[in-house]
Amino acid sequence: AQRVTQPEKLLSVFKGAPVELKCNYSYSGSPELFWYVQYSRQRLQLLLRHISRESIKGFTADLNKGETSFHLKKPFAQEEDSAMYYCALSGQGAAGNKLTFGGGTRVLVKP
């Protein structure tokens, strides 16, 4: 069975401070990991995926298979980063699309 855990329901940081959202997963095969974000009154959208190994809006995430983690980091948080963040997992190369989501972390960036 696949499972994604986001231990923090709420992260509150000041503007300019670093922010790290934790994500741990359990999956027996080769996973694909994603971070999705939902800004206020907007639909859920992909922020980044581990395969791309890119930085989006200053966010990066590294897949650590040894620790089964995919933490999301940003060195200097901005107020516009306030949103709900979801970590999600899919089986790599799996037939079809099935995302297993974590419970989500709400990020609040204070001025």
Next chain:
Amino acid sequence: KAGVTQTPRYLIKTRGQQVTLSCSPISGHRSVSWYQQTPGQGLQFLFEYFSETQRNKGNFPGRFSGRQFSNSRSEMNVSTLELGDSALYLCASSLMSSGRASTDTQYFGPGTRLTVL
């Protein structure tokens, strides 16, 4: 391109009734997935359709069903509604290009909020 659209956006039903939700994917997208979002259980995968066939299914009772039409539009149906079915139902579409080696990016719709009284 227009995004994923879902209709209706809000729905109120009573226990025992049935409901049909509709999803129109992004033009050219061939896969449609459905998710249920509740405060208690979070986002949970319901099922995925591709080429009018259900390809993946989550752990939901048989009261939850869906279908996909030849134009890739999809509907999901919930019969004999229960109070616990109150949720935001999200639809997501993806391209499903041939020869892909990784999971396609899923593009989500705004959701249909179902309230069961």
